[in-house]
Amino acid sequence: MADEYAITISFAHQFKRFLKAEKLINQYLDNIDQNDTPVVSFAHEKLLNELINGKTKSYDYSGLTGSIVISKSTITLKYKKFLHTGGKGSKTVDIQKISSVSVSKPTMTSGKVKIHYEGFANRGYYSPKEEANEITITNINQYNQMLEAKELILALKRYHENQVHSTDSLSPADEIRKYKSLLDDGIISEEEFEKKKKELLN
Structure with missing residues (x-):
C-alpha cells in the first residue's frame, strides 16, 4: 500500500520522467539560499508549453505601477495611468531582443522589475521618475509573481534561440530525434510527433 506522499509507477517511460523530475527538484533544492528563500516554482515550464503550443495567448503579471504581459514572442509593459x-x-518588446531581466525584492523600499532590451538606454543620471523599462513592486506576492515572469521570459528567449539555431542542415534522422525528445519531455503529443515524423520521411 502506497503512503500519502507516494505515486505508483508501472512503466519504464514513467520511471524515466520521474528521474528527470527528481534531478530538477534536487537542483532546485541545492540552489536554495536558506537565509532568503524566494518562492520560485516549476510552473513556468507548464506556462511555457501552453504558450508554445498555442493553448494560451498570454500571461499577465501585475506590479504597483504597471504590468507585464507575456506572449509567445513578445512582452508588453503596460503602465498604470498616474x-x-x-x-x-x-x-x-520582441522577446529575442531582451538581454536580461532583473527583479529586486521590496524591503524597506519598493522593489523593481527591469527589462533590459536592445535599443533601450537608461537616462544615465538619477531621477525620481521610473525608467520606461521598469515596473515598481511593493509586496512579496508581486515579487514572487515577477520571479515567475522572469523565468518564463528567459525560457521563451531560450526557446526562440533554439529555433533560430535549428538549421535546415539537420538530417531527417536528427530532426526526428529532436522531436522525439520533445515528445519524451511531454512538450508535444504523440499525434504531433507522428505527423512531423511523416513529413520528414516523405
Whole structure:
C-alpha cells in the first residue's frame, strides 16, 4: 500500500520522467539560499508549453505601477495611468531582443522589475521618475509573481534561440530525434510527433 506522499509507477517511460523530475527538484533544492528563500516554482515550464503550443495567448503579471504581459514572442509593459512616472500607455518588446531581466525584492523600499532590451538606454543620471523599462513592486506576492515572469521570459528567449539555431542542415534522422525528445519531455503529443515524423520521411 502506497503512503500519502507516494505515486505508483508501472512503466519504464514513467520511471524515466520521474528521474528527470527528481534531478530538477534536487537542483532546485541545492540552489536554495536558506537565509532568503524566494518562492520560485516549476510552473513556468507548464506556462511555457501552453504558450508554445498555442493553448494560451498570454500571461499577465501585475506590479504597483504597471504590468507585464507575456506572449509567445513578445512582452508588453503596460503602465498604470498616474502611477507610472516614466512611461505612457504601453511598450511592446520582441522577446529575442531582451538581454536580461532583473527583479529586486521590496524591503524597506519598493522593489523593481527591469527589462533590459536592445535599443533601450537608461537616462544615465538619477531621477525620481521610473525608467520606461521598469515596473515598481511593493509586496512579496508581486515579487514572487515577477520571479515567475522572469523565468518564463528567459525560457521563451531560450526557446526562440533554439529555433533560430535549428538549421535546415539537420538530417531527417536528427530532426526526428529532436522531436522525439520533445515528445519524451511531454512538450508535444504523440499525434504531433507522428505527423512531423511523416513529413520528414516523405
